[in-house]
Amino acid sequence: MRDGHIHTPYCPHGTLDSLKEYVEKAIHVGYSTMTFTEHAPLPPSFVDPVPDKDSGMNAQDVEQYLKDLNGLKAEYEKDITIFAGFELDYISGYEKETEAFLTQYGPELDDGILSVHFLQGNSGWYCLDFSPDMFREAVLDFGGIEQMYEAYFRQVRASIETDLGPFKPSRIGHMTLIRKFHELFPSPSNWQQMAVEVLRSASDHHVELDYNGAGTQKPHCNETYPTKPIAEQAHAMGIPLVYGSDAHSASGLKQGYQQLSNVCR
Numbered sequence: 001m002r003d004g005h006i007h008t009p010y011c012p013h014g015t016l017d018s019l020k021e022y023v024e025k026a027i028h029v030g031y032s033t034m035t036f037t038e039h040a041p042l043p044p045s046f047v048d049p050v051p052d053k054d055s056g057m058n059a060q061d062v063e064q065y066l067k068d069l070n071g072l073k074a075e076y077e078k079d080i081t082i083f084a085g086f087e088l089d090y091i092s093g094y095e096k097e098t099e100a101f102l103t104q105y106g107p108e109l110d111d112g113i114l115s116v117h118f119l120q121g122n123s124g125w126y127c128l129d130f131s132p133d134m135f136r137e138a139v140l141d142f143g144g145i146e147q148m149y150e151a152y153f154r155q156v157r158a159s160i161e162t163d164l165g166p167f168k169p170s171r172i173g174h175m176t177l178i179r180k181f182h183e184l185f186p187s188p189s190n191w192q193q194m195a196v197e198v199l200r201s202a203s204d205h206h207v208e209l210d211y212n213g214a215g216t217q218k219p220h221c222n223e224t225y226p227t228k229p230i231a232e233q234a235h236a237m238g239i240p241l242v243y244g245s246d247a248h249s250a251s252g253l254k255q256g257y258q259q260l261s262n263v264c265r
């Protein structure tokens with residue numbers, strides 16, 4: 001039982017549950033391997049579009065975060081394998097700063113996730129999973145939901161295809177995150193074709209997919225990222241899927257696990 005996507009008290013929009021609480025809970029629910037993937041600090045020149053500017057961890061805390069994880073690895077060596085990583089944002093136009101971060105800290109990492117949360121519309125940047133209100137603004141700015149979906153899946157493909165150096169994360173985060181509010185803003189009818197293009201790219205570039213349970217707990221989503229049919233297609237194409245709880249609290253570990261497709265577990 002492996003969970004490859006877990007947040008920590010270093011997350012400014014998460015809970016203050018301690019790292020030990022996460023590890024103890026993980027052992028309790030039967031994990032054998034867990035990766036801590038805190039949101040990496042955003043590129044220094046990128047302006048976080050969310051009101052509290054709390055999408056990424058504080059750059060000053062990175063050293064302590066890695067030190068804490070090294071301590072935990074030693075302390076729990078006999079009980080569970082703990083990997084150190086980040087959930088890194090792929091932000092179009094900020095690749096150089098992203099690669100610089102990886103060059104600096106990559107040698108200390110065991111695993112990691114690359115995600116798209118931010119999209120640039122015609123007049124500004126949006127965090128696509130922040131709130132229904134921000135999502136609505138983004139749809140208007142893109143000139144429609146289909147245009148926004150196209151921009152999103154294009155970004156996810158770019159995240160797979162762009163060279164970010166030798167420490168680039170091996171796994172793509174929640175590849176259908178744009179469906180977080182799909183019960184409020186129905187997806188365009190051709191969205192699955194867009195998702196399948198991502199699968200082709202993932203297969204060609206030998207990346208793994210985060211099979212993320214968090215959406216099952218979101219009131220307007222109620223499904224995993226990716227959805228079951230897309231996950232099964234990925235599996236059939238030989239793309240590795242790694243379960244990710246995306247927990248922002250110790251109690252969030254294993255969330256959505258029961259809803260995963262059996263063939264991909």
Ligand SMILES: [Zn+2]
Nearest residue numbers: 007011039248
């Ligand atoms: Zn988060």
Ligand SMILES: [Zn+2]
Nearest residue numbers: 087115173174
């Ligand atoms: Zn994420």
